[in-house]
Amino acid sequence: xxxxxxxxxxxxxxxxxxxxxxxxxxxxxxxxxxxxxxxxxxxxxxxxxxxxxxxxxxxxxxxxxxxxxxxxxxxxxxxxxxxxxxxxxxxxxxxxxxxxxxxxxxxxxxxxxxxxxxxxxxxxxxxxxxxxxxxxxxxxxxxxxxxxxxxxxxxxxxxxxxxxxxxxxxxxxxxxxxxxxxxxxxxxxxxxxxxxxxxxxxxxxxxxxxxxxxxxxxxxxxxxxxxxxxxxxxxxxxxxxxxxxxxxxxxxxxxxxxxxxxxxxxxxxxxxxxxxxxxxxxxxxxxxxxxxxxxxxxxxxxxxxxxxxxxxxxxxxxxxxxxxxxxxxxxxxxxxxxxxxxxxxxxxxxxxxxxxxxxxxxxxxxxxxxxxxxxxxxxxxxxxxxxxxxxxxxxxxxxxxxxxxxxxxxxxxx
Amino acid sequence: xxxxxxxxxxxxxxxxxxxxxxxxxxxxxxxxxxxxxxxxxxxxxxxxxxxxxxxxxxxxxxxxxxxxxxxxxxxxxxxxxxxxxxxxxxxxxxxxxxxxxxxxxxxxxxxxxxxxxxxxxxxxxxxxxxxxxxxxxxxxxxxxxxxxxxxxxxxxxxxxxxxxxxxxxxxxxxxxxxxxxxxxxxxxxxxxxxxxxxxxxxxxxxxxxxxxxxxxxxxxxxxxxxxxxxxxxxxxxxxxxxx
Numbered sequence: 001x002x003x004x005x006x007x008x009x010x011x012x013x014x015x016x017x018x019x020x021x022x023x024x025x026x027x028x029x030x031x032x033x034x035x036x037x038x039x040x041x042x043x044x045x046x047x048x049x050x051x052x053x054x055x056x057x058x059x060x061x062x063x064x065x066x067x068x069x070x071x072x073x074x075x076x077x078x079x080x081x082x083x084x085x086x087x088x089x090x091x092x093x094x095x096x097x098x099x100x101x102x103x104x105x106x107x108x109x110x111x112x113x114x115x116x117x118x119x120x121x122x123x124x125x126x127x128x129x130x131x132x133x134x135x136x137x138x139x140x141x142x143x144x145x146x147x148x149x150x151x152x153x154x155x156x157x158x159x160x161x162x163x164x165x166x167x168x169x170x171x172x173x174x175x176x177x178x179x180x181x182x183x184x185x186x187x188x189x190x191x192x193x194x195x196x197x198x199x200x201x202x203x204x205x206x207x208x209x210x211x212x213x214x215x216x217x218x219x220x221x222x223x224x225x226x227x228x229x230x231x232x233x234x235x236x237x238x239x240x241x242x243x244x245x246x247x248x249x250x251x252x253x254x255x256x257x258x259x260x261x262x263x264x265x266x267x268x269x270x271x272x273x274x275x276x277x278x279x280x281x282x283x284x285x286x287x288x289x290x291x292x293x294x295x296x297x298x299x300x301x302x303x304x305x306x307x308x309x310x311x312x313x314x315x316x317x318x319x320x321x322x323x324x325x326x327x328x329x330x331x332x333x334x335x336x337x338x339x340x341x342x343x344x345x346x347x348x349x350x351x352x353x354x355x356x357x358x359x360x361x362x363x364x365x366x367x368x369x370x371x372x373x374x375x376x377x378x379x380x381x382x383x384x385x386x387x388x389x390x391x392x393x394x395x396x397x398x399x400x401x402x403x404x405x406x407x408x409x410x411x412x413x414x
Numbered sequence: 415x416x417x418x419x420x421x422x423x424x425x426x427x428x429x430x431x432x433x434x435x436x437x438x439x440x441x442x443x444x445x446x447x448x449x450x451x452x453x454x455x456x457x458x459x460x461x462x463x464x465x466x467x468x469x470x471x472x473x474x475x476x477x478x479x480x481x482x483x484x485x486x487x488x489x490x491x492x493x494x495x496x497x498x499x500x501x502x503x504x505x506x507x508x509x510x511x512x513x514x515x516x517x518x519x520x521x522x523x524x525x526x527x528x529x530x531x532x533x534x535x536x537x538x539x540x541x542x543x544x545x546x547x548x549x550x551x552x553x554x555x556x557x558x559x560x561x562x563x564x565x566x567x568x569x570x571x572x573x574x575x576x577x578x579x580x581x582x583x584x585x586x587x588x589x590x591x592x593x594x595x596x597x598x599x600x601x602x603x604x605x606x607x608x609x610x611x612x613x614x615x616x617x618x619x620x621x622x623x624x625x626x627x628x629x630x631x632x633x634x635x636x637x638x639x640x641x642x643x644x645x646x647x648x649x650x651x652x653x654x655x656x657x
Contacts (some may be wrong), residue, residue: 167537249529251513255506266575267492267523276525396562 005107011195019385020242023325024235038224045170045220049295052227054335056292059234061315061331062324063281063288066241068313069321070250071277072257073292074174075162076309077181080188081156081282083304085289087192088155090205090299091139092148098125099143136198149290156286156344157279159184164278168271182306192301204300208293226295231292234328241324244280253277276377314366318373326382333381338362417609418496423462423472424633426512432458433469438508445605446615450630450655456613457501460581461629464498465491477578493523501584501613503564506608507557507574507586511548514556514577515539517596518571539574545600546570563587569600579609582631586619599620617641640647 013110032060034051036296060082067073102121106113113121124133126256140149167180195201209221260270293299312331321328340346341362349356358365377383416463420438439614440446450456462468463474474483476494483491492498499589505514519534521527543549545564551559556567565588579647586594587602599621604610615644619629620641627644629636637647644650 027503030487110463248513248531248533249525251506251509251517252528254509255517256509259504260508261466261488262500263517264488265492265498266518266571267489267519268528269487269489272525273528276529353457 011395015145017242019031019323020238020327027231027238030095031228032158034227035224038220038300042359045223046224048220048227050336050339052223052230052295053292054332055227055230055234056288056295057312057315058328058331058337059230059237059288060285060312061235061319061327061363062238062241063284064316065319065321065324065327066245067281069327070257071253071274072260073274073393074178074313075181075278075281076178077183078282079308080185081118081160082292082308083188084156084287085152085157085286086293086296086303087199087205087297088148088151088286089290090208090293091142091199092145093164094205094206095122095139095142095209095295096125096145097207097210098122099193100212100215101125103384114397127200130195130201142396147208147259150284152290153283154262156289157283160279160282161168161275164209165271168278171271182309185304185360186306189304189306192304195231202300202302204303205293207297208350209297211294223295226291227263230291230295233287237362238324238328239287240284244277245268274380277397298375317380318370320382323381323382323385325385328382329381334366338366341355415478417444417477418463420459420463420471421473422470422473423474425458425462425467425469432633433462435609436472436562436630436634438628438635440611442609443605443607443621445602445610445625447623448475448613448630449617449620449627450612450636454630456630458633459582460498460583460613461572463491463581464496465489466529466585478630487630489523492575492577494599495576495578496581497572497575497579498581499568499572499583501512501563501587503568505556505559505564505567505571508555510553510555511543511559512539512552514567515542515570517576518574520574520576542570542573545573547596562590562593566593569597572605577608580604580611582612584616585612586612586614586616587600589639593624594619609652 034043035046038045038048060078064075064078067075067078071193099118099122102118102125102182103113106118106121116182119135120133123135125134127133141151163181163184167177172180191197191198192204193202199205209222211217211218214222244250252263255266255272256268256273263270263273315331315334316327318334319328320326341358344359346358348358379386416439418440420436423433423436425433432453436455436459437522438459447619448459458467462560463468463483465486466589469484472484475481476496481494483494486494506517509517512605516539517530518535519539521531521534540549540552541553541631545559546569548559548563548570548619551563559567566583569582569585572582582601589597599618601610601612605625612620612623624641626639627641629644629647629650631649631653636653637644637650
């Protein structure tokens with residue numbers, strides 16, 4: 001018995017821990033590299049922003065991997081939480097900046113403005129585009145950063161909790177659940193498109209790249225700071241999820257994915273575990289969104305359209321679900337490639353009779369890539385790591401022989 | 415005293431009466447074999463007791479205070495102390511033997527208790543692995559095990575749950591004669607303290623269990639008693655043994 005216990009410890013290196021360390025190490029090197037390059041003016045501010053945004057998308061993908069790759073819930077609505085996080089932080093950014101502008105304008109008048117006048121002026125500024133100057137109730141907390149930061153966590157979390165509770169308790173699973181999540185994000189998007197939603201309809205929230213209180217700081221510094229914050233969030237989020245999917249919690253989540261009926265007979269309330277994974281990942285996705293949109297500068301209802309969540313699933317599938325680094329690699333690789341192809345970085349191909357313009361053809365390429373990964377490499381890009389690991393490790397698992405007289409693993413390693 | 419009392423349950427699937435006024439009592443401790451031809455309602459009976467299927471009528475009373483289990487969720491019933499072993503071994507194939515057993519270990523089952531828990535009593539886990547002959551294989555993935563080993567792993571998971579009532583569906587299927595003997599011993603030993611219900615086709619196996627037998631036919635009890643008693647029953651001979 002002791003032998004088996006010992007061999008368990010000896011033969012099963014904490015793979016998760018190793019991959020987590022490698023991931024965090026790589027992330028740190030990457031951050032240092034980008035910081036140095038940006039300090040030496042070798043990369044542009046907009047590129048730093050692109051990288052920062054990409055890290056936020058990677059965090060959302062890691063969360064998606066936990067809910068899909070580990071728990072088996074193919075949520076096609078997680079970008080709704082991403083968008084909500086963005087809207088919540090955007091409200092404060094817009095309010096605080098407008099307040100500063102309005103104050104500066106009114107300061108030239110002979111009489112100092114009353115709070116009511118100030119409020120009216122802010123309302124007029126923000127909501128003029130949707131033809132009103134009334135401040136909707138949902139903006140009640142927009143003046144206070146701490147309150148709005150709480151909403152960054154609370155709004156996606158509550159939506160996920162309520163939606164998940166309703167869906168899971170009715171035992172909606174598989175493709176039907178995916179369709180429900182699509183409906184959720186579509187409904188949210190359609191609601192936000194309305195002018196009277198209180199969030200400026202299709203105009204969305206803009207000017208988010210200007211951080212109130214840092215008007216005199218250059219965009220180079222602001223984008224670098226957000227890049228660092230995004231990297232920190234990705235690192236912490238990765239650690240959190242690596243912890244969640246290890247140990248018995250990870251066992252139960254994977255078991256729910258593989259055979260939820262069997263898990264019920266073991267005495268686990270499957271719905272609670274699904275709800276836990278769904279809500280936790282929604283919250284982290286919301287935080288990722290709150291870091292993304294100040295770097296993007298604008299958020300509008302199109303961002304929570306169903307297609308956004310489908311992209312998220314595609315990134316995770318291409319990167320390799322069921323492993324956290326795979327999801328991060330997939331999101332980073334595909335979104336950077338997508339940016340390269342759609343921003344004119346790749347020269348168009350003139351075939352004589354037809355010109356392939358990558359801005360249009362990129363989606364075709366992505367779709368073909370997705371089909372190829374699904375058919376030929378179901379483990380995704382992360383599966384490459386297995387290939388490398390198999391080359392370097394002896395191809396043996398478990399104890400070598402049936403008893404202590406047989407060849408032992410310790411001999412095999414020699 | 416009775417641990418589980420199934421009282422007049424009936425269930426119909428699309429007009430087919432799978433269980434027809436079935437009544438059944440099991441004491442603690444007791445070993446009971448349930449036999450019957452295909453379609454006699456053995457699996458449906460287990461599904462009802464474990465909460466998977468809701469019967470149209472009847473009661474399932476459990477424990478000292480006679481709680482009605484009908485309408486309770488599968489997980490609540492499992493936590494109340496009813497463990498089930500499936501006919502086809504259902505273990506989590508891409509997890510290790512240790513992880514499979516660890517999940518089954520009796521412990522708190524809420525998401526936060528599981529998240530912040532220490533992974534359960536490892537000494538107990540190894541004891542169970544030893545009992546089912548898998549101590550040397552705890553680090554292996556359950557998918558690599560042989561059919562018989564998977565059966566053992568599932569029995570191990572059942573033991574780890576520490577249930578009061580064990581519902582065991584064809585435990586000896588796919589086992590070697592030695593393994594069958596081990597299974598018989600184990601079930602008999604468990605039945606000294608627990609209530610054990612074994613569903614089995616194999617008459618030889620049932621004979622070795624040497625316990626009270628309930629014969630099901632068309633969703634109701636046809637005969638009950640010792641194996642010799644029921645095999646002499648003319649009804650039983652007609653519907654089951656006579657074929």
